[in-house]
Amino acid sequence: MIDLLNALLVIVLAMNLFALGTSRIFSVIRIVAAQGALLGALPLLMHQRLSLPVAIAAVAAVALKGIVIPSIMMRALRDAPIKREVEPLIGLLPSIVLGALATAFALLISGPFVNADRGASALIVPASIATILIGFLQLTTRYKAISQAVGYLILENGIYIFGMLLVEAIPLVVEMGMLLDLLVGVFVISIIVNHINRAFSSMDTRRLVSLKE
Amino acid sequence: MAFALIFMPMLMAGLAMAIPSNRLRPWLLPVAAAAHSGLTIYVLMRAELQSPSPWLVLDPLGRLILLVVSGLFLFCSIYAAGYLKYRQERSNRVFCACLLFFLGLMSLIAWSHHLGLLWVAMEATTLVTAPLIYFNRSKRSIEATWKYLLVCSVGIALALLGTFFLAYSAMQGGCTPSLLLEDLVACAPRLSKTWLRAAFILLLVGYGTKMGLAPMHTWKPDAYGESPGVIGAVFAGCVTSCAFLAFLRVYQICAAAGEGVFASRLLLFMGLFSMAVAGLFMIGQRDFKRMLAYSSVEHMGILALGLGIGAPALYGSLLHVATNAATKGLLFLSAGNIHRAYASKSSDQVSGALRRLPLSASLFFAGLFAITGSPPFGPFVSEFAILNGAFAAGRFLVAGLFLLFLLVVFVGMGRTTLKVCLGRAPRADTEAVEGIAYRDTFLTVAPIAALMAIVLLLGIYIPSPLGAMLSDAAKYLGSSI
Numbered sequence: 001m002i003d004l005l006n007a008l009l010v011i012v013l014a015m016n017l018f019a020l021g022t023s024r025i026f027s028v029i030r031i032v033a034a035q036g037a038l039l040g041a042l043p044l045l046m047h048q049r050l051s052l053p054v055a056i057a058a059v060a061a062v063a064l065k066g067i068v069i070p071s072i073m074m075r076a077l078r079d080a081p082i083k084r085e086v087e088p089l090i091g092l093l094p095s096i097v098l099g100a101l102a103t104a105f106a107l108l109i110s111g112p113f114v115n116a117d118r119g120a121s122a123l124i125v126p127a128s129i130a131t132i133l134i135g136f137l138q139l140t141t142r143y144k145a146i147s148q149a150v151g152y153l154i155l156e157n158g159i160y161i162f163g164m165l166l167v168e169a170i171p172l173v174v175e176m177g178m179l180l181d182l183l184v185g186v187f188v189i190s191i192i193v194n195h196i197n198r199a200f201s202s203m204d205t206r207r208l209v210s211l212k213e
Numbered sequence: 214m215a216f217a218l219i220f221m222p223m224l225m226a227g228l229a230m231a232i233p234s235n236r237l238r239p240w241l242l243p244v245a246a247a248a249h250s251g252l253t254i255y256v257l258m259r260a261e262l263q264s265p266s267p268w269l270v271l272d273p274l275g276r277l278i279l280l281v282v283s284g285l286f287l288f289c290s291i292y293a294a295g296y297l298k299y300r301q302e303r304s305n306r307v308f309c310a311c312l313l314f315f316l317g318l319m320s321l322i323a324w325s326h327h328l329g330l331l332w333v334a335m336e337a338t339t340l341v342t343a344p345l346i347y348f349n350r351s352k353r354s355i356e357a358t359w360k361y362l363l364v365c366s367v368g369i370a371l372a373l374l375g376t377f378f379l380a381y382s383a384m385q386g387g388c389t390p391s392l393l394l395e396d397l398v399a400c401a402p403r404l405s406k407t408w409l410r411a412a413f414i415l416l417l418v419g420y421g422t423k424m425g426l427a428p429m430h431t432w433k434p435d436a437y438g439e440s441p442g443v444i445g446a447v448f449a450g451c452v453t454s455c456a457f458l459a460f461l462r463v464y465q466i467c468a469a470a471g472e473g474v475f476a477s478r479l480l481l482f483m484g485l486f487s488m489a490v491a492g493l494f495m496i497g498q499r500d501f502k503r504m505l506a507y508s509s510v511e512h513m514g515i516l517a518l519g520l521g522i523g524a525p526a527l528y529g530s531l532l533h534v535a536t537n538a539a540t541k542g543l544l545f546l547s548a549g550n551i552h553r554a555y556a557s558k559s560s561d562q563v564s565g566a567l568r569r570l571p572l573s574a575s576l577f578f579a580g581l582f583a584i585t586g587s588p589p590f591g592p593f594v595s596e597f598a599i600l601n602g603a604f605a606a607g608r609f610l611v612a613g614l615f616l617l618f619l620l621v622v623f624v625g626m627g628r629t630t631l632k633v634c635l636g637r638a639p640r641a642d643t644e645a646v647e648g649i650a651y652r653d654t655f656l657t658v659a660p661i662a663a664l665m666a667i668v669l670l671l672g673i674y675i676p677s678p679l680g681a682m683l684s685d686a687a688k689y690l691g692s693s694i
Binding site: 132139145148152155156159162163165166168169170171173174177178180181184185188189192195196199200205208209210211213 | 327329330332333336337339340343344347352353355356357358359360362363366367370373374377378380381383384389390391392434435438439494498
């Protein structure tokens with residue numbers, strides 16, 4: 001079971017780098033959706049005896065992260081004239097290298113803290129930290145509003161990985177609340193992205209510069 | 214009772230979505246707010262209603278915050294009914310619904326003893342308040358909303374990670390992983406120190422973003438500047454108080470775990486840094502709403518500072534939550550009136566407000582002295598208590614810097630406010646005020662005057678029930694140190 005879990009977490013880490021290296025925004029959204037769906041299903045593998053709350057949470061997470069959220073984001077992108085991330089602050093190849101470095105860094109620093117108890121995988125903590133760092137990278141180095149929102153989703157995915165260690169501490173109500181917040185968050189962000197697109201005829205956040213000292 | 218306080222405003226929000234009349238809908242705000250305040254006072258008097266479940270407990274800190282936000286929201290809602298009369302050209306459906314839903318979420322924050330639930334409610338406040346900033350539908354307000362959403366969502370996401378770290382530190386310490394405040398405090402001495410410290414930093418950054426502590430304050434001037442004045446008041450008084458409460462929970466755990474020194478060092482630094490940054494940006498600030506936003510950064514700094522000083526300053530900090538909320542409320546509401554009358558919020562265009570709007574401007578002018586800590590207003594008493602605490606704790610350097618920054622802020626705020634209020638009002642026929650028919654009305658001035666009365670009252674005499682609440686809260690918070 002642990003081997004399968006580890007293998008899946010490695011796939012999640014690979015998806016991070018794949019997302020960093022893709023310029024078509026549709027593809028990035030699809031990659032992050034697949035990542036979210038995979039992560040949503042992981043808790044099913046971690047428990048020998050499947051309980052109802054875990055199953056409900058997993059189904060909800062897969063449905064939201066894999067289907068609902070990406071379709072909201074793709075709708076927001078539909079009216080945009082340019083559907084690629086052109087000239088990000090850090091180019092695609094250098095961002096992959098930086099992402100790989102962040103992953104290595106996460107593996108290195110979390111080594112001493114992790115004891116693989118309770119049937120949990122030793123990869124969970126480093127995978128979580130690496131995904132969070134890569135989410136930050138995506139968030140800060142892309143200029144298109146929707147790409148930044150995708151960065152936020154990667155960040156959320158990273159935090160979700162950490163949450164897998166704490167299934168007992170997070171009751172179903174709270175987990176559902178977190179998912180609902182994410183859904184509403186993406187919904188509100190997509191509306192604002194749409195308005196940015198209409199008001200500035202572009203999704204480029206470099207045009208949002210009228211408010212400063 | 215907890216459920217009534219939480220769900221009644223949310224149901225009212227649903228009702229607001231259903232009411233078709235743009236003219237009648239805003240009246241739902243004061244109705245719901247008055248009902249909420251009534252229920253709040255009833256709950257505060259009945260101790261047996263205050264812990265309906267382990268997740269929802271109204272402890273002394275929650276009581277104080279609930280009273281502050283419910284009271285301020287009541288005045289803001291009356292003002293909002295008057296304000297929305299002037300904005301009939303625009304649908305206020307989403308505005309009213311979001312504001313009401315937000316009230317329910319604030320009740321949830323005040324009651325919540327489960328850190329996961331607390332986080333869910335805090336994140337939800339970010340989402341329901343975003344449409345409020347976007348009410349004016351201008352390019353500038355889109356920009357402000359985008360920055361707010363992005364900065365606060367990321368900040369709050371870090372707070373979630375910090376919350377997870379807390380539960381994980383309990384797991385590492387051999388306790389059952391739980392996010393209930395009581396469980397974590399009971400387990401505190403055994404929490405894994407490394408994870409606890411990491412959690413504290415993440416939570417300080419996360420909830421600090423929502424409070425607007427520097428350097429995570431960057432969204433604040435934009436959001437406060439571009440949203441209607443009443444939203445500024447709700448943000449500066451209610452959102453920040455709730456975020457401070459969330460942060461107090463974390464502080465309780467940290468202090469119980471014997472990491473109080475580590476926490477207080479970070480808090481002192483963040484507090485002084487916020488005051489310094491706010492002071493710097495206030496000097497030469499022409500936009501009076503942005504000036505108020507920086508003032509909010511400064512006062513969040515004062516709250517963090519008071520908490521960092523520890524036991525002797527706790528009473529002052531908690532009193533400052535109340536005095537800051539009331540004073541910020543009155544300042545933002547009166548600034549909103551001045552903005553409306555002049556159609557500008559820059560001191561280049563706005564002058565002579567005392568003649569143009571005698572009531573709003575004189576309240577704004579008096580508010581300046583209140584917020585900068587002059588006697589006989591409330592903030593003077595609370596800031597003086599914090600200063601006293603700093604001396605009592607032997608932190609003379611901190612006390613000296615505190616006074617210095619207060620002076621810088623006074624000079625910075627004073628210049629802009631004097632330019633706005635004094636001088637000659639532009640003649641009615643000049644283009645600056647052409648076609649703008651705003652005059653002070655009962656609904657848009659009475660709430661400001663009432664808030665001013667409260668600020669004055671708190672400065673002269675603290676009513677004994679409030680005093681008892683404050684001492685209880687300070688004792689409750691201090692017992693964990």
